[in-house]
Amino acid sequence: MRRKTVIQLLPALEAGGVERSTLEIAAALVARGDRAIVVSAGGRLLPALQALGAEHVTLEIGRKSPLVLRHLGALRKLLAQADIVHARSRLPAWMAWLALRGLRGARPHFVTTAHGLNSVSRYSAIMTRGERVICVSNTVKAYWLQHYPNADPARFTVIPRGIDPALFPHALHPDTEARARLAQQYSQLGGQGPLLLLPGRGTRLKGHADAITLLEGLRERGIDARLWMLGARQRGREAYLQELQQQLQGKGLQDYALLAEPTSTMPQAYAASDLVLQLSRKPEAFGRTVIEALSVGRPVLGWAHGGVGELLAELLPKGAIPAFDQEQLAAAAQALLASPPSLPQAQPYTLRAMQEATLMLYDTLES
The missing domain is CATH 3.40.50.2000 (Glycogen Phosphorylase B;)
Structure with a gap:
């Protein structure tokens, strides 16, 4: 299989579910020989990301200011190297979408992840524009499809988070x-x-x-x-x-x-x-x-x-x-x-299952 370059975008690498998932997918990409790049403002999880063998590009793409647009040129140049561009937050998704529009020739595939139940607005609607929209639960998928009726349900897929x-x-x-x-x-x-x-x-x-x-x-x-x-x-x-x-x-x-x-x-x-x-x-x-x-x-x-x-x-x-x-x-x-109840003997929501499903989604877009 050809080595892929996958670029994930998020505001910063601080603690949280979005950040954790970003590192988990970066680890899976590196483990199978792909190139994993993360674009963010940095943060306390940056050393952990780099220890995985992933690359980091520091751009403040999550800063809610008109000044954020000054990063479009650098971001466009970076995204031109990618096979997959995966946005995990709203402002980074807008930045990626604008940067990709300015690319000539073949463009990378654009993926978004809806990590939460965000406020309903034009600003949030960018998360529905991915070629594939990953939802972390059926609850999230139902929420986004209910509030954005023009979104194509066929592009939405559920990949739950998981643990080791x-x-x-x-x-x-x-x-x-x-x-x-x-x-x-x-x-x-x-x-x-x-x-x-x-x-x-x-x-x-x-x-x-x-x-x-x-x-x-x-x-x-x-x-x-x-x-x-x-x-x-x-x-x-x-x-x-x-x-x-x-x-x-x-x-x-x-x-x-x-x-x-x-x-x-x-x-x-x-x-x-x-x-x-x-x-x-x-x-x-x-x-x-x-x-x-x-x-x-x-x-x-x-x-x-x-x-x-x-x-x-x-x-x-x-x-x-x-x-x-x-x-x-x-x-x-x-x-x-x-009377303590009987609990599930097997853990259906594993980190490995989440990683494999995400990488399979990337591969499907590339096939």
Whole structure:
């Protein structure tokens, strides 16, 4: 097979799902001998990208300013070398589209990925102009086709995100050693009752208030539950954290819940827990927490909307609760804790499957 040059475009290489997927595809391209180039403003993941053997071109193509257009000439010259141009964000997609229009002769194939449920606008519509539009879930595909009825459904394809199961190995339940280590470090997470884990950054959209209400409901039912809100404690979120602390104190729950900083050891965090929560107030495009937790062997309870609802309906229907119904949430949590359900034995959403499907899509365009 002829060596391909694939150029991926995104605003920057900071932390996030878009950035992670970019590196994962770059790794797969390099592994099979293709040339992988990423165009962005750079960021803390740049060394990791370069360590894979991929190339990076620094252009601020995600800067929302008229000055961004000054990069069109350099970008056009770069894209002329490509077989595939893959835009992963709206402004970089516009930049790529404008640059490609100015090319003479044969043009590279243009691919976009709809990573999220973006606002509906002419600006967002650029993501529907790819020869192929990759959607990270059926939820995302349905959303974009609903709001952009002139888009050609035949160009849309679903390639879900995935994880490396080796990084999220199955852990016996209960993992008493992991829980004991955690209790030694944080007294609020001790006791003999179940540990609820809500991973997520410190924003109201992640549903921390709903998790606190759930904790209150379980304790009122006589269950010595504890709540670990992992990732909520972040710089710049002090006012929100104070609000959550006041909510805990008002309910008398301050000794049974912990607002913690993010961790780099999520598999161990899942292993120490008994039930993982995914309570985002806004529908999410995918639901990585769901597949990570299930891979470790922990049930997940979440609102049945967006990509999270889609995954739970397929993998653990008992964990899918009508959005914002606190009574059903508490009842389902009690049932799952009393009788842990059987979980999928095989992980259907793997990193390898995502990489192979994406590279196959590239190959199909080139054939």
